Amino acid sequence: MHDTDHAKEPSQFALLRQRRFAPFFWTQFLGAGNDNLFKFALTILVTYQLQVAWLPPAMAGLAIGALFILPFLLFSATSGQLSDKYPKELVIRFVKTLEIAVMALAAWGFGRQDVAVLLACVFLMGLHSTLFGPVKFAYLPQHLNERELTGGNGMVEMGTFVAILLGNVAGGLLIALPGIGASAVAMACLGLAVLGRLTAQVIPASPATDPALRINWNPVSETWRNLQLAHGNLVVFRSLLGISWMWFFGAVFLANFPVFAKDVLHGDEHVASLLLVVFSVGIGIGSLLCEVLSKRHVEIGLVPAGAIGMTVFAVDLYFAARALPPVAAAWSVAEFIARPAHWRVMADLGLLALFAGLYSVPMYALIQLRSQPTHRARIIAANNILNALFMIASSLLAGAMLGAGFTVPQVFLAVGLANALVGAYIFLLVPEYLLRFVAFILTRTMYRLRVVGDHHIPVQGAAIVACNHVSFVDAIVLMAASPRPIRFLMDHRIFRVPVLGWLFRLAKAIPIAPQKEDPAAYAAAFEAADRVLAEGDLLGIFPEGGITRDGELQPFKAGIVKILERRAVPVIPVALQNLWGSYFSRIENGTAMVRPFRRGLFSRVGLVAGEPMVAEAVSPEALRERVAALLRS
Incomplete structure (x- = not known):
């Protein structure tokens, strides 16, 4: 327990009543929700409703995911420079204005059912997220002190996953409306973009940290320079690698929920949505728990605890999936939940995600705290580049394993065991994590x-x-x-x-x-x-x-x-x-x-x-x- 002065400090939820945090939180929340509403609705549209000769349904999700991630590789370096050079509230407002323009184009594409235009909008929404990423994480340490940073990051992480969840659910429901599905999605996306721009208008002034910076518009050389910049502080750089590994780990699970639900759990498409709900709730709870367990400090001792939990429950998920009895017909959500054998699967998924939240939030906070303010946004840009590379690698590796005849539970087991090795490697490279873990436990x-x-x-x-x-x-x-x-x-x-x-x-x-x-x-x-x-x-x-x-x-x-x-x-x-x-x-x-x-x-x-x-x-x-x-x- 901490001293009485600090014990009286309000919880992380109190930040939602403060102008330095609330407008930023809701801007981020609305943007993440809009991204996922649009992407999921488009995926359903081209998978179930439209017949597009040049885009087979089985490839739709992969193509949309790749187009969304591509701008992170191409433009993260540039966006990091912009966030360091210009006031962050101006960058955010520009990005949210861009979102309105992209969603207006998407509304026209939905009206014409023009898949090429809609895929172009996926790329542009990826660009929107690329520009917002560095400013998002560089904004927090400018407005929150060290004691608030873990709680603030936990709130943003929780909000992001709730927004992803709500966006996916809303996208699926709206596109399924008979006759008006595409129009309803178009109006919802445009409405969320306008709301996001309105909340961005209230974000307080956030002065530029390096206004004299000269922009290097060459993405290749600037990407390399950003990675070298991040490598200048080894604790920060290895923490970037740790976060990128978490995205590798998480992407394997998120990408394989539909086939896991269908082929292993024998559930219908709603069971796949249930798995996403359980995973998102787990991440949210883990993110919020960070402040409670860390006692208001950036407590990186939680990171090894998170890594251990991720491995334990990924491995147990493999054994839980093996223990399921064969069935003749697909379970509905109600039938799936009614079987006690499925409770262990859902508990494993939820706890795996909870520990991923414990793992990631302190790492983000450490990067924000230890990065030099003058180039903090460029460090976050380097993080986004690495995240994108790791997520692409995870898709390729998981696809190769499935193509080689591995089952989805075996892929989950392999990633869980790899997590133990990667965690041990990171914690020996950066012993501070391990030492704080020992201190945390003691x-x-x-x-x-x-x-x-x-x-x-x-x-x-x-x-x-x-x-x-x-x-x-x-x-x-x-x-x-x-x-x-x-x-x-x-x-x-x-x-x-x-x-x-x-x-x-x-x-x-x-x-x-x-x-x-x-x-x-x-x-x-x-x-x-x-x-x-x-x-x-x-x-x-x-x-x-x-x-x-x-x-x-x-x-x-x-x-x-x-x-x-x-x-x-x-x-x-x-x-x-x-x-x-x-x-x-x-x-x-x-x-x-x-x-x-x-x-x-x-x-x-x-x-x-x-x-x-x-x-x-x-x-x-x-x-x-x-x-x-x-x-x-």
């Missing part, structure tokens, strides 16, 4: 952590976090409370502890030995600590020099003064409360880690962060007094 199972004053830990810029040393997991508890990574200066002996030593090496903790014992290691530790601060990162230190053996605060050593003499940065005093006597502290004959649950599960511990101290005011005695005062608070 502070929600063995400990129940109450955090006070965490807003004193800076979201950006160099600083030293100085804390009392009570247990072997102090660094992990601090990680759980910090909004960003902390590089720790730690006693070299702790690296010999099984598992924990491996974790701290993974976290790039800096080992320090006493000067008398190892002068070279001592000097190297201070050099490494200075590099951390020079790079604008957080440095964590335990000034007592070792874990307390009696639970009392020990004298502070002068090492922190030596660090500050080289580089004057703020020092944030932090006190860990009630960790003494827990499993990871020394209590019985000076030993630790005996009788794991001697204080039971959810042992209450606290972390209190105080106001930053300026470097000039820091001495070992003054810092110890501040930490002692926080311990008593």
Whole structure:
């Protein structure tokens, strides 16, 4: 639980009452709904109602999907530049005006039942979404603070999937209206476009982040430049790859729902729609849960939890589908739901989607938080390019597997197992995800952590976090409370502890030995600590020099003064409360880690962060007094 000031902050739903978020949310919602209403209605039209010699019904969905994705590959790089160069509210209004023009052309195409014109409109709506994508994700960090970013992203993600769901349902219902289906779709699409333009008009000013930028209109060279730009921050770039993998994973399921419903579940076309509903609701719930579980921070510890859940339920879906009895006739939705054997299938799909929401929302928030504001939109453009490439690859791979004789459940199983390998690879490449996951689990199972004053830990810029040393997991508890990574200066002996030593090496903790014992290691530790601060990162230190053996605060050593003499940065005093006597502290004959649950599960511990101290005011005695005062608070 966080401190009382932050506990009183309104939930993410309160953003819907605020001008900085609500008009943007509804603009995005209406655009996503319109895209899917139009695409699904057109797919039904050319599959069931029109006979087009040059577009066989079996190819209609593939052609429409490919035309919609193509602009993401061609124009994402350009759209990222436009969103960085110009005020974002102006870019959004231009895009929504373009949507009205495209939908007016589509209405004419529906009236003439001209499939070529309608396919051109699919491409133009893809262009509309390509232009909107970078500005969408670059807008949020301009108007939401770090504590609101996860909730805001969760709301947008939830809204997008609800809009996709409603758009597909409305498209299917309207196009099926006898005699007037095409006209009804045309009017609905045009109406949604006009509504979206009206909401865009109320979006508040969002100044350009790089107005001096010179636009490079060459999509090939600019795409390559955007990918290099994203690669400049490895955590961000690997997070882009992680999100693109999620789209690869999700696209396999979404694309195969119709054939899965028909050939495996033996349901009618409405059962395929039911699967889409379950999947969309799961994504929505997972996206909204992110803020609750993350306690208002960008909690990337949820990402490995999401990846684990995606694999577990994808694999179980394979076994659930294998256990279904054969049937003679196609189930209706009511008949399908009435069979308990189908409940497991729906639960697997819903939970798989829920964990995909937990996986994706913190990754989006991390990218927004860690990208440089001046080229944030171009980073998001790089993300959209990678997403499109991964989705195309997923279609080709899934198609090749099905063509080679694999069943749909076997394709789902293969993707689920691949997800485990990809997840492990990403989390070892970017250990921050894994470390935050360990901290997330530890502070929600063995400990129940109450955090006070965490807003004193800076979201950006160099600083030293100085804390009392009570247990072997102090660094992990601090990680759980910090909004960003902390590089720790730690006693070299702790690296010999099984598992924990491996974790701290993974976290790039800096080992320090006493000067008398190892002068070279001592000097190297201070050099490494200075590099951390020079790079604008957080440095964590335990000034007592070792874990307390009696639970009392020990004298502070002068090492922190030596660090500050080289580089004057703020020092944030932090006190860990009630960790003494827990499993990871020394209590019985000076030993630790005996009788794991001697204080039971959810042992209450606290972390209190105080106001930053300026470097000039820091001495070992003054810092110890501040930490002692926080311990008593």
